[in-house]
Amino acid sequence: MRGPVAGVREVGLGLAEVQADPDRPGGWLLTVNGITQSYIDLDDPTHLELDYLRYLAYVIDALEPFDAPLDVVHVGGGAGALARYLAVVRPGSRHLVLEIDAALVKFVDERLGLRAVPGLEVRVGDGLTEIATLPSASADVVVADAFEGLRMAAGILGAGFTSQAARVLRPSGVYLLNLIGTTHQLDAVHAMFPHTALLDGDVFAGYVGNQVLAASRVPLPLDALYRKVEQAWPPTRMEAGTTE
Template identity: 70%
Template sequence: MGSEPVAGVRRVRFGNAELSADPERPGGWLLRVDGIAQSYVDLDDPSYLELEYLRYMGYVVDAVEPFDRPLDVVHIGGGGGTFPRYLSAVRPGSRHLIIEADAALAEFVDERLGLRAVPGVDLRIGDGLTELATLPDASADLLVADAFEGLRMAAGITGPVFTAQAARVLRPDGIYLVNLVGTRHHLDEIRASFPYRVLLDGDVFAGYIGNQVLAASRIPLPLDALHRRTDQEMPPVRVAPDPSR
C-alpha cells in the first residue's frame, strides 16, 4: 500500500460502505456496509481479531497441527481481508485466493487498506460458485465462506451445488468454515458431505444471539486442541457438535 489509509464512504454493490479509524486502537479500521460491521482490520497487528465470529474461525485454524504449517486457503467473500491477514501473520507462507462478488467493495478496500498487498493474496472478482467451480480438485486446505448480499448471507452457500464444489476443492483433510449469519439455516447438504462438524458461538449468556461458525470436515476435527484454545476465553465460547438434524 503506497499511502496511509484514510476514512471514507463509497457506494458499492450491496449498499454503502464506510471505513472509519478506531480512535482507541492505533492501526484499527472498521468497515461497515449500511451501518453493519463487516470487518475490522488492525494494520499494525494482523493477528488481532476484533469481531467474535472471526475469532471463532481463528480458534479452529489454531487447533490444526502442525500449528505453523502454511495453508492453501480459498475465501468466499473478502470484506476487509481480516482473515487472510490473520492467517498470513500466524501461518507465514499461506496462500490465499479471495473471491469477492462486489467489485466496488474490493477496490475500495484495496485502495484504502491494501488488500492486494497482503502476503500470499490473489484477489479475484466474481461470483463465488462460478469461480469455485474453476478451481482444481483437492487444492485447498481451508475454505472460508463469509459472504454477504447486503445484510444477508449470500444465497446458496449452504445449498447442494455450492457444498458439492466445496467438497471437491477441499483436500480430504480440509476444513470448511461457514459464517452462519442469522438464526436458521438448512445444513442438510453440508451434513451429508462433511460428517464431522462443530458449531462455535458465544450464546452462553441468556438472551445473547450472535453469529455462529460451522466447522466441517471429512475427518475428525481437533476437538481437544480446540477446547484448550477456547476454554479460557472471555467472553466464553461454546463449542458444540452440530446435530444431524
C-alpha cells in the same frame, strides 16, 4: 496503497465506508450500508475484534502442524482480516479471495491495502460460480463468508455450492461457514461433511451473535479446539457432532 484513509464510496453492494477506530490506533472498520463487514488492526493483525473471526481462528489454530502454511479459499473477503491474521501466525499461507463486488475490492485496496497482504490473490466474481473453476483438492480450508446485507448469500448452503467446496478441499480439509441466526438448513453440509463443530457466544454470559460451523470429512481436532474454546474471552461455547 495510499492509506489508511477514512472515506465513503458507492460500490456495487451499496455505500461502503472505512472508519478509524478512535479507541485503537491501528484499528479500522469496514461497513457496507451501515453493516459491519470487517475490522482489522494494521498494527497488530493478530487482534481479531469480531467474535466470528475469533471462532474461525480457533478452528484454524487447532489444525496440525500448528504453524504450517495453509492454502485458503475465502468466499467473500471484506478487508482480509483472516488472511492478515494467518499471514502472521502461519507465514507462507496462500489466500484466494473470491469477491463479487469489484468496486468494493478497489476501495478496500486503496484505503487498507488489501492486495498488499502477503500471499493474497483477489479474483473478482461470484463465489458461487467461481469456486467451480478452482482445481480439485487444492485447498486446506474453504471459508464461506458471503452476505447480502444481514442474510447469507443465496445458495451458499445449497447442495451445489457445498459439493464444490468439498471438491476443492483436500481430503482432510476443513469447511468453515459464518452463519447469522440460529436456524439454518444444513442438510447438504452434513451430508457432505459428517464431522462438525459449531462455535458461538456463551448465551449465559450475554454474548450472542454470529456462529461458525466447522465441517470436515475426517474427524476434527476436537481436543485442541476444546482447549482454544476453554481459554477464550469473551466466553465461547462449542457443540461437536458427527453423522457417521
